[in-house]
Amino acid sequence: MTSATAQADRPLLTIEDVRRAAARLKGIAVRTPLLESEALNARVGGRLLVKAEPLQRTGSFKFRGAYNTISQVEAAAVVAYSSGNHAQGVALAARLLGKKATIVMPADAPRIKLENTKAMGAEVVTYDRFGESREAIGEEIVARTGAALVKPYDDSRIMAGQGTAGLEIAEQARELGVTIDAAAANSSGGGLIAGCGVALREFFPEIELHCAEPAGFDDHARSLSAGERLSNEPGRSSICDALLSPNPGELTFEINRRQLKSGLVVEEALVREAMRAAFRELKLVIEPGGAVALAAALSGILDCRGRTVAVVASGGNVDPALYAEILTEA
């Protein structure tokens, strides 16, 4: 792996970057609510605030970073590779900004994500997740068409956009009159928690920050412990289709290794239970990869006792058959 490209005199991401992203997204992205339930608070023995990004346009936080990035792109077309949520975010942002979008998606992505991406007017190119390189396919399209590549996380513009979720959490907590003691967000490439962390630390300098990952895809947890970027074993699968990046991003890790206390690792059964809890107590549809940080809080892996803790529910694009299975298995 190449070494980090951070320059000592210019941080990779500042609160001003996040604020400028928020200004670009104003009136375009949804200011999603910070949900709370008496039952869940009682269960965790603290105050649990859930940022409801399934209610974001395209059903996940990914729209934020995509729009912030594409609004700064000069090319007439964009390309992205994504397991699905970034795909939808890029597709809609490109349409709103009058640009053509081509999305490289795994052939086994959830049908709802493939269909929604096409429905938003993007051209979808599928690939075999176990045999082909999405990066290579994306770069070939860039070379051939002159389109701009919209990376899923390793880009300051993306991180700044995702960070607007954290900025809103901080503002909403202020409106509630509470100080957030700890926060966690699901991580695949690490862009969401990188951006949210920068924003949250600005408001709450003492905040304890974590990323959350499904078991088997704990590259962030291990990388944070080791102090260097480590990869997941290839060939694995997980119900959390949104969180399958092979390793932390280069730029995101440069930020996250400084600001995160640790990575939380959550077994699939707890993720499923968190999805049921969100159905029952929050009336919010969360996809598996969107429910890992919530699962960490509800299971006590992230200790909420006597504290105010914010978690990002990052997306809600789950196929109905899987959701029905999870609802009824308990």
Add this chain to the structure above:
Amino acid sequence: MTSATAQADRPLLTIEDVRRAAARLKGIAVRTPLLESEALNARVGGRLLVKAEPLQRTGSFKFRGAYNTISQVEAAAVVAYSSGNHAQGVALAARLLGKKATIVMPADAPRIKLENTKAMGAEVVTYDRFGESREAIGEEIVARTGAALVKPYDDSRIMAGQGTAGLEIAEQARELGVTIDAAAANSSGGGLIAGCGVALREFFPEIELHCAEPAGFDDHARSLSAGERLSNEPGRSSICDALLSPNPGELTFEINRRQLKSGLVVEEALVREAMRAAFRELKLVIEPGGAVALAAALSGILDCRGRTVAVVASGGNVDPALYAEILTEA
């Protein structure tokens, strides 16, 4: 039926009543978001705004009216009869206000509603919906204990509280810079649309207002056509457990017959499809009785073409097994 008790010189409900209720609920009730989706807008050929009351405390709008009423009650205890959502609203409002609550609920209410009501600290008394009178049971408890009866709809304080949802819709539409052409809310006793209508007409004097009911429980639709309160045939059942009142309320109808254009009647299959659409496009869990107005809009019964239409998704307390069945049946 007794005649309406309206006095010519004092309207049953004014915008000032709703504003005072909003002041009491400020910081207590959730200002629920007004959701929107590209896909649903495209489907209806207009702009469809969905007030997400499943995200309200206790999972339905009923908390609004319950809190507004109980905050004005002097007795140390309250009693309510309810199929479930009013029960939960009263239970939580009473707890927050330091009062004891007894709730009379049908034995066949959804388990989630019975359990949640008990979990909020209320005493639950069940009755047979086909053989016993909930009103009689409630009145007996009032006579015996001195508790104050918190009616489900036929009370100006209840209507004013429910109207705060409409006030928020109007304010949120203003923030979006849009004029609402038409609005619809699910009706059982008619308190929600009575209150919301008063608020919405203040902001949008030309607005077209409707209530929405499931087939077989179309007492409002027929009553509005006839100009007098008509009842449903007894003994019927519906998937929309929240909307089973036998007839329009006396006070609510006095308001609604003046302000509603018509009652929309929706078959169960369309309600189920609306619940699936809300899962897929809004990531919002809506219970059957909460999805009727949305179903009217999505099916074209309420014409949205070229218009901006607001509907209230009024609750989300649905048992997981039923929800799973509905998600997978299409």
